[in-house]
Structures are given as C-alpha cells and as structure tokens.
Amino acid sequence: MNTNGNTYTVIYSTVLVILVAAILAFVAMVLQDKQNENIKVETITKVLTAAAQADESVTIDETTNVLEMYKDNIREAFNVDGDGNVKSEMNMGKENVNDIQVPSTADLKKQNDILKKIEDAKDDAQKAELRKTLDLPVFVFDINGKKVTVIPCYGAGLWGPIWGYIALDEDGRTIDGAIFDHKGETPGLGAKIAEAPFYTSFKGKAFVDGETVFAVEKGKHEGEPGCVDAISGATITSQALGRGINLWARYYQPYLKTLAADCMQDAAEETEVQAEGTAADAAATETEVQEVK
Amino acid sequence: MSDINFKEVLLKPIFKGNPVTVLVLGICSSLAVTVQLKGAFVMALSVIIVTGLSSFVVSIIRNSIPNRIRIIVQLVVVALMVILVDQFLKAYAYSISKTLSVYVGLIITNCIVMGRIEAYALGNKPIPSLLDGLANGAGYGLILIVLAFFRELLGSGTLFGYRIIPQSFYDAGYMDNGLVILPPMALILLGLIVWVQRSFQKDLQEK
Numbered sequence: 001m002n003t004n005g006n007t008y009t010v011i012y013s014t015v016l017v018i019l020v021a022a023i024l025a026f027v028a029m030v031l032q033d034k035q036n037e038n039i040k041v042e043t044i045t046k047v048l049t050a051a052a053q054a055d056e057s058v059t060i061d062e063t064t065n066v067l068e069m070y071k072d073n074i075r076e077a078f079n080v081d082g083d084g085n086v087k088s089e090m091n092m093g094k095e096n097v098n099d100i101q102v103p104s105t106a107d108l109k110k111q112n113d114i115l116k117k118i119e120d121a122k123d124d125a126q127k128a129e130l131r132k133t134l135d136l137p138v139f140v141f142d143i144n145g146k147k148v149t150v151i152p153c154y155g156a157g158l159w160g161p162i163w164g165y166i167a168l169d170e171d172g173r174t175i176d177g178a179i180f181d182h183k184g185e186t187p188g189l190g191a192k193i194a195e196a197p198f199y200t201s202f203k204g205k206a207f208v209d210g211e212t213v214f215a216v217e218k219g220k221h222e223g224e225p226g227c228v229d230a231i232s233g234a235t236i237t238s239q240a241l242g243r244g245i246n247l248w249a250r251y252y253q254p255y256l257k258t259l260a261a262d263c264m265q266d267a268a269e270e271t272e273v274q275a276e277g278t279a280a281d282a283a284a285t286e287t288e289v290q291e292v293k
Numbered sequence: 294m295s296d297i298n299f300k301e302v303l304l305k306p307i308f309k310g311n312p313v314t315v316l317v318l319g320i321c322s323s324l325a326v327t328v329q330l331k332g333a334f335v336m337a338l339s340v341i342i343v344t345g346l347s348s349f350v351v352s353i354i355r356n357s358i359p360n361r362i363r364i365i366v367q368l369v370v371v372a373l374m375v376i377l378v379d380q381f382l383k384a385y386a387y388s389i390s391k392t393l394s395v396y397v398g399l400i401i402t403n404c405i406v407m408g409r410i411e412a413y414a415l416g417n418k419p420i421p422s423l424l425d426g427l428a429n430g431a432g433y434g435l436i437l438i439v440l441a442f443f444r445e446l447l448g449s450g451t452l453f454g455y456r457i458i459p460q461s462f463y464d465a466g467y468m469d470n471g472l473v474i475l476p477p478m479a480l481i482l483l484g485l486i487v488w489v490q491r492s493f494q495k496d497l498q499e500k
Binding site: 003009016020023024028038039041042062 | 358
C-alpha cells in the first residue's frame, strides 16, 4: 500500500484526529465530576483562608480538613443584590459537608458582566433594574467569636481572569485579610498577587468612601487606608486587580453599610450594658460591705 | 532485530546516555519543577508515562504513518498522552498539578519525548520502544529527583515536606539557603551533577 499518497495522508490524519478527540472527550467527561470537586474545595479553602487571617491563631495548611472547618465556622452564606437586599441562601453544608455551595469562577464572571453592564448603562432606571438582578455572594464567618464577612472580587488580568476573596471586619470597611488567584498571570510578576507579601499587605487597610473605594497603586501607602502598593513589573495585573476590587466593592457598599450601622448599634448597646454592669457591680459591693458590717 | 540487548536498552538512558546530563535535553523543566521533591517525583512519573506510552503507540503504528506528516502524527500522539496525564493529575492530585502548573502541559515540547520517538520508536518493535521510552523517562526523572533532593534539603530544610533539619539548628543560627530555591542555583547544581558523572565515566569527556 502506498502510504505517501495524498488520499491516504488525508484519510489517515482525519481518522487519527477524530480518534484522539474521542478519547480525550471521553476521559474529560469521566473525570469532570472529580475535577469540579477539587475546584470547589479550592474555592472553599480560599474563602476560609481569607477569613482566617482575621485571627492569627487560626492556621490552614495541607492537613486541615477545610470542609469541616468551613462548616464549623460559617454563620451565614447568601447572595445580595446591588441594593443590599438578601436574595437567596447558599447551602452551608451543616448537614452534609459535600453540599457546601460556593460560587465558581464562571459564576463570578457572570456577576462581573452584569456589573460592567450597569457601569455602561445610560439611564438610572436601567441601572436600578440591573442592580436588582445581581447575585453577589456574601459569607459570614464566626472566627473565634469575631464576625468576619468575606466578599469576592473578579477582574480581567493580563492573560486571563483574576479573582479573590476579601475578609472584612464587623464594621464592613476594615480589611481583615485577602487572598487572590489567577488563571495564568506571568510567574514571578503578575502571579505574585497570589503570594504572601502581596496579599498580606491588605490586612489593616479599609474600603473608603467616594468614587474609588479601594485602589492598587504604585508607591508607598502607609498612611492611606484605601490603597495598597502595586507589584513592580506587573502593572497590568495590578491595575486590573485594583479595578476589579473597586468595581465589586462599590456594589457591595449598600450591604456593607447596613453592617456598619449594625456594628455601631451593637457597640452602643454594649457600652450601655457595660455601664449597667458596672453599676450593678458597685451595688453588689455595697451590699457586701454592709453585710460585713 | 531479534538480538536487542534489553539490559542496554534499559540502563543506557539512565546512566551512560542520560537525556539530561549527557544529551542535555529537558533542562527548562528540570530547573522549574525541582524546588520540592513531591513535585519532582510526580513530574518524573508523568514524563516516564508519557515517553513510554507515546513511544509504544508510535511504534505500533510506525509502518502506517505517512512519511510527509510523520512529525505531526507523533505530536498528536504525544499531546494525547500529555493531556491524559494532565487530566488525571487534575482529578486525583490537584494540589500537585497546581504547583506543576504549565510544566505538565509543556512535556509536549520536551525534546526527550520527540527525540526518542524519532530516534528509536520509528525503527523498532513496540516492546523495546516501550522500554526505551520508560528508561529515558526514568533517566530524566532520576536527575530531577537528585536535584530536588538537594534543593529541598538545602533550600527549605525539608524532604517531601517533612522537616529534616531540626529546629535546634535554626536556633543555633543556621539558615536555609534562599539561592538554592531559585533556578540559577539549580543550573549550577545540574552542572555539578554533570561534572561528577563525567569524572566517573571518563569516556564521556570530550578531548
């Protein structure tokens, strides 16, 4: 048989490619569930890692059972719309840890597309309508008695999507921790957003009021709460991350403001309770003194 | 063809004709994935599987491959194996597949794989080709593991993630060598391995 003829070559390559494609498609389908499971566990780990930075005594490493830890520490998980109204609950896995619901990057991208549409919308009526269609995820954790709220962010980096989770204190402004990830930023440059010296610099910073809620910019920002230092040599990734955080944080503001209000109220009540407590203590001491007499 | 020396097929690529230290192929990935033993070990296994299976498959179909699209056919077979390995890693060893990142996919471009197919599998029967592929992968893997052993021990004080250098050393002022973690030092270490090997096998030295 002539293996060098044109017809033979064309048929041979066609059959080979179809065969290879079929094998790959089959394997991909078989392994799909397992892979998605891994990705979900990774997302849960990210959310938890962001929240755990609020308390230095809480550590997460390879040996941690993140599903159990998530279940034990989560208080609430739900979606809010752009006006801060709670829309739907997410499964927290209280009965079965395998049911834990977290948004996938595809879900985050979908929300990000709506956010962009709102930004581009011409009139206010359209904006208001689109705000109602948002499903922004919120995770509320109880880390050793401290209420920590975790929100995601998403943006387009240099080579692909970048996303992350930011943990906020009770006041809904101060950042307790953050963690970022990316699809394929340049190793050693843009990929540094997922590494320690960068994401730990978010701790102690805060969302500020105004058009720019948070920024990632070059230069030292020790005194400024709403800004962290960008990564040298990764201008595009840093800017994209800054834009992403800012965009998402702005649409979380209505919800976060209600947190701040609650926090103020709680603080006021606490002071009252403390004052009462002191008075009661004083009274008790008085009785004791009298009894001794 | 029947008088193939199986011992030579298996042992030559590991020592005397090692693809990394003698042929100097696959340097890029051996610098990139040898920071930790665990990653190096999985990478070594992946390459062994890919070189072995693709040599085997190409050898089976070697008489039917149209000569004009020879390289393309080889590439398709190698790519198939690499994607399969990558998919399995993503399903069963997710954290390791994350640390190996693009380097699993880049096995496709690893010269060892294509080199062995061109040089050996196209002209030999399936079983010797399989062994040749496995042995070449093992030769690559051996260097990877030796490199990773020194890099992890000196750079992080651990092996397979377990602490080897005791805390008391650190308290006494010992410090991990940060340079060993970086690729340049890996290249120097690789050079040292080549040196050691050539000082034992004098016939490898160029005149």
